[in-house]
Amino acid sequence: LAGIAVDFLFLLIAQISGNAEIAELTRVVPINIAVCLLFMLLATIVSYRDLQTTQRLQYGLVGFQILVLLVFAGAAVVEMMNGNAFDASPVQASWFNPFEVDSFSAFAAGLSLSIFIFWGWDVILTMNEETKDPDRTPGRAATVTVFLIVALYLLIAVALLMFAGNGTGELGLGNEDIQENVFFHLSGPILGPLAFLVSLAVLTSSASSLQATFVGPARTLLAMAHYDALPQRFAKVSPRFFTPGYATIVSAIVASAFYAIMRVLSENVLTDTITALGAMICFYYGLTAFACVWYFRKQWFDSVRNVFLTLLAPLVGGVILAVLFVTTLIDSADPSYGSGSEIGGVGLVFVITVVIIVVGVVLMIAQRVKSPAFFRGETLGREAPASARRRRTS
Template sequence: MTAAPERTAGKGLATGTLGLWGSTVIGLASTAPVYSLVATLGFVVLAVGASAPIAFIIAFIPMLFIAFAYRELNNAVPDCGTTFTWSTKAFGPWIGWMGGWGVAVAGMVVLANLSQIAGVYLWSLVGDGSLAENAPLVTVTGVAFIAAMTFISYRGVEIGERVQNILLAVQYLVLALFVVLALWKFFDGTAPNPTPFDIGWFNPFGFDDFSGFTEAVLLALFIYWGWDTCLALNEETKDPTRIPGRAALLTTVILLGTYVTVTVAAMMYAGVGEDGAGLSNPDNAEDVFLALKDGLFGPFGWVLVVAVLISAVSSTQTTILPTARGTLAMAAYKALPARFRSVHPRYRTPSFSTLVMGVVASVYYVGMTIISDDILQDSILSLGLAIAFYYALTGFACVWFYRRDLFTSAKNLLVRGILPLLGAVMLTLAFVQSAIDMYDPEYGNTVLLGVGGTFVVGIGALAIGVVLMLIWFVFPGAKPFFRGESLNRDTAVLVPDEPIAYPRSVDGGI
């Protein structure tokens, strides 16, 4: 059996702060359910038509399997470094470092997107909405949102949880109203294209086009991303070994129910036609809720706009949390400069890492906006590569970390071996297929180096991690990490104040 490593002094974070409810709320808020549906539902319907509900279900499967991997790894190693820490313990420092970089890249890119969405939707509520097209104004507003959410994250998890309780409640209230109104108008015959429920919407073999099927599933993968934030806060929960894993599983199941229910209601209300309010109308793809809000909510259509705004702002704050804690853990284990492991003496948050995350995301957002909004949009489209990369790596890490325990029981074989491996393989295939699709110059908004700009930005972002890792390797302070001394299979959980130099094991530091 793999024994849980001995615990020693932690990193100085505020322990015992979050319960199961708080962890689940933060996990849900990180996925930005309202915004995720706005950004994805229309394109999924365009790709597969009436098979959209089953596409969301199929995309949920690898997420669920990887959630099991997160839970099992967290049971033994409840460390806020999550993918970085677990991958290093499983495969050694080089692969582990890249796992940490994958988390950081995803956070940085999505923050730029969320802040822009928040700016656009805020100004669309003012006057005739034309201010939403003022790029400088939207950019300044987006940076202000990043600054505000960085401040909340800096002040502590507890205040962040209270804020998220309110923001998430508003999101789910509006989604509930959306479903109720859509079904009400379907049954009273006032829907623009009332479409009776069809069990065929859930037929896994009902896809007419394989390329459309893969596109829809890859799109749907994005809307589940973010639930792992509750694992990054494991050291700050009341029961680090059990609560985060349970919250992760609960979050993914709630998201599945949310997305499928809203999708079915929208299809019954508007149908999947290509005209008018139809969900397959290309003009509606970028914002299905915007196209349906007036018909559903009448003069209160602005409520949906507010919900999207709140969703983006909410996720901005929760996205900062895992990245800041990931870099804190990397610094604690000598994988980054020591400055990143600073913890605020009063708020007990990763102060320096949180501020750096806010500054880097703001600089990236402003820089991409100045260079080209098309490149910014392509970087957002490439986000799936980073997500699939570090989720798959976590699945493989689970199997390898527990490799000696897999056949000790049927349960261990299933939840530590088969399910994580299947999830990792699925996401690896998704990564490869996404990269192939993005390589096409016709994909996305730009062409760089003769291929799709989305491919160059996505693969380039991961490649930059290799460069940064090699640069850090040169510094003397990095040697304990890359020699497998400060973090290896036997390193104590939660990190001692000074990492213990364990001898490298004969199977490569694992």
């Protein structure tokens, strides 16, 4: 997310200044890494502070980007209806038919990427104890967020297909030369002098998503530490801001080091990291689904509702995600997968995915040896600290 923000920051400056060479600064590795780490630092500072700061920032950034996306999509449709589209393409039912995809590997890759697009919607669930109404607000917010993402994604996808088509022409969505940054290449033909607003919207979107993303992992680490699944220091809460300060800082350091190292290894780190994260999200969402089935096994048949919510829905979801993960993992071993980057003849996407899993397994085994109580199921009924309960009720 920080890397995307860097790209669009230089694109935005280039558009406003009229100097196209500025956009190329993002390809200068030292500059790219330095600016990326600056974004990471700012996001860390905001996330370390109280959630009211995060809330106000998110309202402004998310509101602005949604407005620009609506204008962008609306303008694309209007241009198509007025006969000014590059390749006018009326809406077709085949666009929404998964059976039109050529192969299951392509279908799995698309779903894996789409899961990355949805990644982050569950952040409200990881901070449920800090909401005003923890019994209802998180569930409602997560549901609204999912539907909002679906609506925006479909609107933008359909509008750009209507305007540019999926051919391989200059602005066609099948043209590999523009696929790295479709928004940038189509913003000018669609919005004219207001094209910079799209770059600004993507920049603010990346920045707001980056900042919100820090909230989720830090609280996940805090919860894991509280139940002895991680060392206790990850459960430390800032006495001033009442946020998981230690976990936030550790998350920032690990993410910053990961980006810097990967950016040096591969110029196409963004493409490969996004693809790898899609597979990783399938992995841990799938594990969560199977864990849900097992955890509620004694309640499956208490009611018809429970049959669907604690057995069938998570089981089917887990199986689908597991299939997507295995398919992506097998396909990504090919060096041509993703950006085409490789390490020792193995695709970079595969390497990233496997390394992350192996590191996680090693850390889990080490924690199990050091503190086995969690792995025996002895800590899951543990009450939240009194300070956390006070913050929740306040």
